[in-house]
Amino acid sequence: MVAALTAFWPDKLESDWAYTSDLAVTCGALAVALGLAAFAGVRFAVCQRLQRLSPWLLALALFLAAWEAVTAKLGLLPLPFFPPPQAIVEVVIDDWERLAAGIFASARLLATGYFLGAAAGFVTGVSIGWSRLAGYWIHPVLRFIGPLPATAWLPLAFFVFPSSFSASIFLIALATGFPVTVLTWSGVAGVNSAYYDIARTLGASQRFLVLKVAIPAAMPHVFVGLFMGLGNSFAVLVVAEMLGVRAGLGWYLQWAQGWAAYANMYAALLVMAFLCSGLITLLFRVRDRLLSWQKGLVRW
Amino acid sequence: MVAAAASDYPVSGTTLTLREVSHRFDLEGQPLPVLDRISLQVGRGEFVALLGPSGCGKSTLLRLVAGLDFPSAGTLLTEGKAIEGPDPSRVVVFQDPTLYPWRTVWSNVALGLEARGLLRTHRERVADALRLVGLTGFANAYPHQLSGGMAQRAALARALVNDPKLLILDEPLGQLDSLTRITMQGELVSLWQRSGFTALLVTHDVEEALFLAGRVIVLSQRPAHISAEIVNPRPYPRHRGDPHLAQLRHEVLVHLGLDATW
Numbered sequence: 297m298v299a300a301l302t303a304f305w306p307d308k309l310e311s312d313w314a315y316t317s318d319l320a321v322t323c324g325a326l327a328v329a330l331g332l333a334a335f336a337g338v339r340f341a342v343c344q345r346l347q348r349l350s351p352w353l354l355a356l357a358l359f360l361a362a363w364e365a366v367t368a369k370l371g372l373l374p375l376p377f378f379p380p381p382q383a384i385v386e387v388v389i390d391d392w393e394r395l396a397a398g399i400f401a402s403a404r405l406l407a408t409g410y411f412l413g414a415a416a417g418f419v420t421g422v423s424i425g426w427s428r429l430a431g432y433w434i435h436p437v438l439r440f441i442g443p444l445p446a447t448a449w450l451p452l453a454f455f456v457f458p459s460s461f462s463a464s465i466f467l468i469a470l471a472t473g474f475p476v477t478v479l480t481w482s483g484v485a486g487v488n489s490a491y492y493d494i495a496r497t498l499g500a501s502q503r504f505l506v507l508k509v510a511i512p513a514a515m516p517h518v519f520v521g522l523f524m525g526l527g528n529s530f531a532v533l534v535v536a537e538m539l540g541v542r543a544g545l546g547w548y549l550q551w552a553q554g555w556a557a558y559a560n561m562y563a564a565l566l567v568m569a570f571l572c573s574g575l576i577t578l579l580f581r582v583r584d585r586l587l588s589w590q591k592g593l594v595r596w
Numbered sequence: 597m598v599a600a601a602a603s604d605y606p607v608s609g610t611t612l613t614l615r616e617v618s619h620r621f622d623l624e625g626q627p628l629p630v631l632d633r634i635s636l637q638v639g640r641g642e643f644v645a646l647l648g649p650s651g652c653g654k655s656t657l658l659r660l661v662a663g664l665d666f667p668s669a670g671t672l673l674t675e676g677k678a679i680e681g682p683d684p685s686r687v688v689v690f691q692d693p694t695l696y697p698w699r700t701v702w703s704n705v706a707l708g709l710e711a712r713g714l715l716r717t718h719r720e721r722v723a724d725a726l727r728l729v730g731l732t733g734f735a736n737a738y739p740h741q742l743s744g745g746m747a748q749r750a751a752l753a754r755a756l757v758n759d760p761k762l763l764i765l766d767e768p769l770g771q772l773d774s775l776t777r778i779t780m781q782g783e784l785v786s787l788w789q790r791s792g793f794t795a796l797l798v799t800h801d802v803e804e805a806l807f808l809a810g811r812v813i814v815l816s817q818r819p820a821h822i823s824a825e826i827v828n829p830r831p832y833p834r835h836r837g838d839p840h841l842a843q844l845r846h847e848v849l850v851h852l853g854l855d856a857t858w
Contacts (some may be wrong), residue, residue, distance in 0.1 A: 447660035490694045497662050498758060499684035512698045551627070589698045589738045 308509035383559035384566065391560060394548065395567060401543035402533060403571075405461065406414050410469025410529050414522060417473035421480025421521070425514070426506055438477060446471035446532050471532040472525035475517070483517025484510050516590060519583045526579060530572050545571075609641040609760035609794030610674045610677070610685065612661065617670035618818075629819035630656050633670070636813065641744055643788055643795040644817030645805035647848065654798040657820070658766050659794060664690045670825075675764065684708055687760040691767040693751035695739035701750050702726070702735040708758040725757040728787065745776035749783075756787065765797040769804065778836075781807050785832055796852055802848050806841050814851045824851035 359379055366372040367380035388395070423430035424438070445469045457463035487510055495509050537546025545568050552560035619631040632811055638644050645672065646654050650821050650847050659665045660672055663682040672679045687708070695704045704836035706722045709715040729749040739747060748768060755763060765784075769777045785808060788795050805812045814824040826848055830840055846858050 316650060440747040484773070488694070490690060490692065491696065493659075493662075493664050494688070494690070494694055494754075495690050495707065496664065496682040497684070497686065498711050498754070499682075500707075504711050508707075509696070516699070587698075589740070 302512075311406065346480060352584030354396065354433065376560055379559040384563050387557075387559045387563040388567075391563070395545075398543065398545045398548040399567065399571065400539065400547045401541070401547075405464055405467060405537070405541065405544060406533050407466040408530060409533075410526065411471050412465065413469030413472030413483070414476050414525060415531070416469065417476030417521065417525065418472070418480050418518065421477040421518075422484055422506065422511065422514075424477070425481045425484025426510060438474075442474045446474075446528065447535050450536070450539060460536075460540040464533070464541050467532050467536055468529045471528035475524035475528065476521040479517045479524070480514060483514025486517070487513040519579075520585065522579060522583075523576070525574060534568075608759075608792040610759065611640050611676075612636070612638040612762060612794060612796065613671075613673040613676075615671045615673070616660075617657070617660065617667045617672060618659065618819075619665075619667045619669075621652070631660075632819040632821040634820065634822060636692050638794060638796065641792050641794055642811065643797070643809045645799055645809035645812045646815060647799060647802065647805045647812055647852070649817055649819060649852070650800055652815050652818050654800075654815060655766055656828045658688065658764050658796065661762070662686055662764055664688075664763070678708040678741055684712060684758045686762040686764060687758055687765060688756040688764040689748075689751050689755050689768045691770045691842055693739075693744075693747040695742075695747055695750055695754075695840065697739050700736050700738055701742070704739065705757050707754060709722075725753040726800045729753045729783070730757060745772050748772060748780065750789075752784075756791070760793050761789075762794045762796065765795060765799075767799055768797075770799070770801075777804075778796055782833070784808060785834070789832060792797060802845055802852075803836075803841075806844050806848065807836065812844075812848060814848060824848075826851070 323327040361379055367378055420438075421432060424434050425431075425592060449467055449470065450463075453466055454460055457466060491509050491513060492505055495505055500509070533544070534546035534549070537544040538550045541547060545564050548564045549561055549568075552558070614634055614636040617631055617634045620627045621631040622628070622765065636644075646657065648654050656665070660667050661679065663679045663686065679686075695701075696707070699707070702722060703710075705725050706715055706719075709718050709721065709799065723732070723735075726735055729752050731746060731749055731753060734742065734746065734750075739750070742750065748782075752768070768784075769780055772780065774817070781804060784795075787807075795808075797805070797808060810828055812826045812828060813822055814826065815821070816823040824843060828841075828844055830838060830844075849855060849858055
């Protein structure tokens with residue numbers, strides 16, 4: 297079935313785009329490999345897994361073929377805005393240094409901001425959930441400031457902080473911190489009171505109740521907060537990079553658009569999609585490991 | 597077969613004294629009396645059952661004994677000392693096993709030792725407790741993998757690992773199916789006989805109370821006061837078909853106002 301794809305590829309050799317032949321050859325090779333896999337699938341487990349994916353592979357191939365057809369072959373879509381696939385391959389191969397630098401800068405900013413925000417949010421959430429005094433003082437502040445989108449702080453942050461890098465870290469941390477705080481808090485506040493009763497009759501101290509009862513019981517909620525925070529942090533990262541920081545994938549997007557280098561833009565978008573999806577997957581993996589005791593976890 | 601009396605076994609339990617204990621809740625500003633001047637004396641190693649209609653305040657009484665709540669009036673004493681808070685020598689097993697779902701059976705049972713910093717020195721007691729309740733093979737299982745009876749056994753092991761002097765049982769078998777329940781009643785008796793703790797059981801199952809306890813305290817409707825006290829001198833292990841137990845059952849039902857059902 298997958299072998300049928302082969303038919304789509306070798307007929308795309310004329311046009312003035314660089315890497316066209318390479319793309320065609322790669323696709324052809326891939327198709328042949330997939331075709332062989334389809335035949336070998338009866339015997340090898342890996343190939344059988346591939347076979348399960350074949351409807352998706354076919355759809356992808358059709359999409360690429362259609363894309364190739366309406367851009368490079370027929371020229372139906374206006375050119376600078378909709379480059380053919382080989383143009384994106386060209387960017388990834390020729391401009392990888394700048395892309396890699398962008399990835400590195402973005403990752404550094406995101407990681408620092410996210411971890412600071414998540415840690416601060418977690419600690420704040422636990423204290424509001426646990427201590428009445430902390431709740432009294434922090435809750436109103438949280439209610440008033442929390443719902444404000446972190447990007448609204450942007451002008452102020454770039455003005456107050458010594459560098460645009462530290463300002464962006466603050467914004468990302470803020471965007472991450474709010475959902476983590478609220479969900480950690482609600483997780484801690486919602487713990488079954490019988491858990492505390494039992495631990496108390498077994499001789500648990502306050503410290504034990506917080507660390508060994510309240511926090512583990514709140515973890516499913518905390519992870520919901522971490523997911524929401526991660527999504528928020530992506531949004532703030534890109535905005536901050538577009539408006540202030542002179543590095544990173546967001547800046548690369550902006551820069552590419554400024555030079556009307558649309559292929560570069562698509563390439564950056566593609567890389568970003570891979571990274572964001574990869575990070576979410578990673579967080580899911582961490583959660584699945586930590587919360588393996590839970591029944592019926594959502595698979596990502 | 598020679599039946600042994602409870603007094604033949606080692607006694608490591610505590611005494612429990614309730615003096616004129618009253619309690620009321622605040623329900624939207626209205627005081628709701630639940631316990632009305634309850635006085636009770638429980639001896640070392642005795643097995644006492646509190647029997648009463650549901651909602652009469654039995655569980656409230658147990659929370660006071662556990663030290664989780666404090667009475668509006670009156671005093672509670674163990675070994676002549678006032679109960680001032682929860683203490684691992686007085687452990688509660690609730691109707692709902694309430695195991696910690698993120699901990700394996702082993703570390704659920706180990707919780708009491710861990711909380712008191714005794715886990716390192718008394719690690720082997722966890723395995724002992726698991727063996728006592730027949731859960732040795734399930735040490736690494738998570739609570740959601742257990743049946744109701746197994747979960748309640750694990751909860752029992754979690755209490756026993758602390759070597760309690762007073763075991764407070766709040767309808768511990770209430771949620772089990774009747775067959776598991778019968779088995780576990782027998783297990784409770786042998787655990788109690790072997791360990792010698794004092795046991796205070798709340799139940800609304802007359803047969804269960806008479807099968808387990810040496811003394812049955814019948815409580816009235818809310819606000820609860822003691823309406824009768826029935827001594828059950830039958831030796832352990834008891835037999836369900838024992839005509840003396842049937843007679844006592846009739847007596848208890850009379851006190852509960854259910855004479856017509858006999």
